[in-house]
Each structure stands twice: as structure tokens, then as C-alpha cells.
Amino acid sequence: MIPDGIEEKHLKLAIQEIIKDGIPVSRKSVHYDYLHGNKRYPPKYVISLAAKYAFGNELSSNDFNAVRARDYLRSRGHTVIDRRDGALDVIVSDDDESSFAEGKEKYRLHRSKERDSSITKKAKAARLKDTGTLSCDICDFDFYNKYGKLGLGFIEAHHKVPVSELDGNTKTKISDLALVCSNCHRMLHRQKSTMHISELKKIVESYATSV
Ligand SMILES: [Zn+2]
Ligand SMILES: [Zn+2]
Structure with a gap:
């Protein structure tokens, strides 16, 4: 008992x-x-x-x-x-694209859209103009705060449109992109299907208050 x-x-x-x-x-x-x-x-x-x-x-x-x-x-x-x-x-387990339920090809497409430098640049520029910083939409991490000059201007873009809805033709808009730190980005993609950013945000917030 x-x-x-x-x-x-x-x-x-x-x-x-x-x-x-x-x-x-x-x-x-x-x-x-x-x-x-x-x-x-x-x-x-x-x-x-x-x-x-x-x-x-x-x-x-x-x-x-x-x-x-x-x-x-x-x-x-x-x-x-x-x-x-x-x-x-x-x-x-090691995370790689082979564990991605929606398929390797879709995952690659998602990643390539995130790496599209012209739209990513525009998204970062717009954010900088609006807020003056490039901090993670999920956990607030700021590469410049942490790494100084080395981290200046660095943040990753995450494509918010569900991978299953992506195809090669749709053009990425700034509003399709979230700006996230590398850790949060990996976590978003860690599960079988990509997690919604609000879902991960909730996890980060609840964990922060529980420890
Ligand atoms: Zn983050
Ligand atoms: Zn992503």
C-alpha cells in the first residue's frame, strides 16, 4: 500500500x-x-x-x-x-527525416521552404523592423543576447503550414514563417507529425513554472 x-x-x-x-x-x-x-x-x-x-x-x-x-x-x-x-x-533515438511520418519528400520540401533565403530574409527584416530583436517565438531565446556579435541576425525560420498541405508550387509568404531558435525548431519536428508552435509554447511555459 x-x-x-x-x-x-x-x-x-x-x-x-x-x-x-x-x-x-x-x-x-x-x-x-x-x-x-x-x-x-x-x-x-x-x-x-x-x-x-x-x-x-x-x-x-x-x-x-x-x-x-x-x-x-x-x-x-x-x-x-x-x-x-x-x-x-x-x-x-536520433532524429532524422526517416522518422517523419508525412514522408521524407514532404519533410525535405518543408525544410527547403524554410531555407529559402529570400523569404526568410524578408521575414527577419520585417521582424527586426517591428520589434528590434530576433528572438524565438516559442521560448524567447535571442542569439545575440547569448552569443554577442556571432549570433547577431541569426534565427531559424519554421514553415507553419502543415507539411501535408505543402506542395512544390505554393509560394511561401512571410506570415507562413515562425522565427524560432534551433532547439525549439528541432522539438517542433521531433514527433511523428510536426507540432503546432502554440503547443510547444505551452509545454515550454508549463515546464518553466513546474521546476
Ligand atoms: Zn526557442
Ligand atoms: Zn520547421
């Missing part, structure tokens, strides 16, 4: 302890990984330790099983992956 009363702050304290002291060999997880801040933790051990912060006593490994721990964390909105279903392969 996992007793009621373990709160987010207790889970966070448990993770801090693990970061500091490590995971005893006997508490490493076999099937499940609790993902937190880009790292993986054994769900059962995290909950056992969190109980210590909540009630004063660490739970023993026999008090509940791994499936309970998984469900407990998932029901509270945390990500727990099962190594057996290949989820980890997805996480560590």
Missing part, C-alpha cells in the same frame, strides 16, 4: 536525496523509469523515500509493487516509462 499524504514536495525531496546519495543497488528498477528533469529514477525507490519526508519512515520495498508505484506516479501526471515497450528507444 502507498499511504495517502505524499505530496509533490516530498517527491522532489526524494529526488534531491537520490541526486546526492545515489540509488542502492537493491533499489534500482527493473522495468520502469520515472522521468524527471531529463533523468530517470526508480519509481518505487522515489516513493519509498518520499514517504520518509511525508511521514518520517521510509517505505520498504515490500510495502507495494512496481506497478502500484508506476500507476501512483502516472495518476499524478508524472511520466513513467516501461523499458519493455521500447519507449526508451524513442527517447534516445
Whole structure:
């Protein structure tokens, strides 16, 4: 049984302890990984330790099983992956155009439209004129702020029209392009179908407030 009363702050304290002291060999997880801040933790051990912060006593490994721990964390909105279903392969996989569901050709077309230097230049010039900066539409990153002169004038263009609707003939308009940093651009294309920029923005914002 996992007793009621373990709160987010207790889970966070448990993770801090693990970061500091490590995971005893006997508490490493076999099937499940609790993902937190880009790292993986054994769900059962995290909950056992969190109980210590909540009630004063660490739970023993026999008090509940791994499936309970998984469900407990998932029901509270945390990500727990099962190594057996290949989820980890997805996480560590290299991203390339071959994983793009809409097809290699469509992806290449999308990229070529983004690289069309004349329209991209116009979009950047228009943005500079309007706002005086070239910061990422999603996370606000500004290459000039970070890299000084080297980053001056650098930002990537992302074509917002869904890849499936693109063909070789349609002309790109300035309004079709979002200006994004390289990280956000990769994330937009990381899933099987291209993510909408508002969707990624939401993720960035919610993550920023949760850590
Ligand atoms: Zn960004
Ligand atoms: Zn793109």
C-alpha cells in the first residue's frame, strides 16, 4: 500500500536525496523509469523515500509493487516509462527525416521552404523592423543576447503550414514563417507529425513554472 499524504514536495525531496546519495543497488528498477528533469529514477525507490519526508519512515520495498508505484506516479501526471515497450528507444533515438511520418519528400520540401533565403530574409527584416530583436517565438531565446556579435541576425525560420498541405508550387509568404531558435525548431519536428508552435509554447511555459 502507498499511504495517502505524499505530496509533490516530498517527491522532489526524494529526488534531491537520490541526486546526492545515489540509488542502492537493491533499489534500482527493473522495468520502469520515472522521468524527471531529463533523468530517470526508480519509481518505487522515489516513493519509498518520499514517504520518509511525508511521514518520517521510509517505505520498504515490500510495502507495494512496481506497478502500484508506476500507476501512483502516472495518476499524478508524472511520466513513467516501461523499458519493455521500447519507449526508451524513442527517447534516445536520433532524429532524422526517416522518422517523419508525412514522408521524407514532404519533410525535405518543408525544410527547403524554410531555407529559402529570400523569404526568410524578408521575414527577419520585417521582424527586426517591428520589434528590434530576433528572438524565438516559442521560448524567447535571442542569439545575440547569448552569443554577442556571432549570433547577431541569426534565427531559424519554421514553415507553419502543415507539411501535408505543402506542395512544390505554393509560394511561401512571410506570415507562413515562425522565427524560432534551433532547439525549439528541432522539438517542433521531433514527433511523428510536426507540432503546432502554440503547443510547444505551452509545454515550454508549463515546464518553466513546474521546476
Ligand atoms: Zn526557442
Ligand atoms: Zn520547421
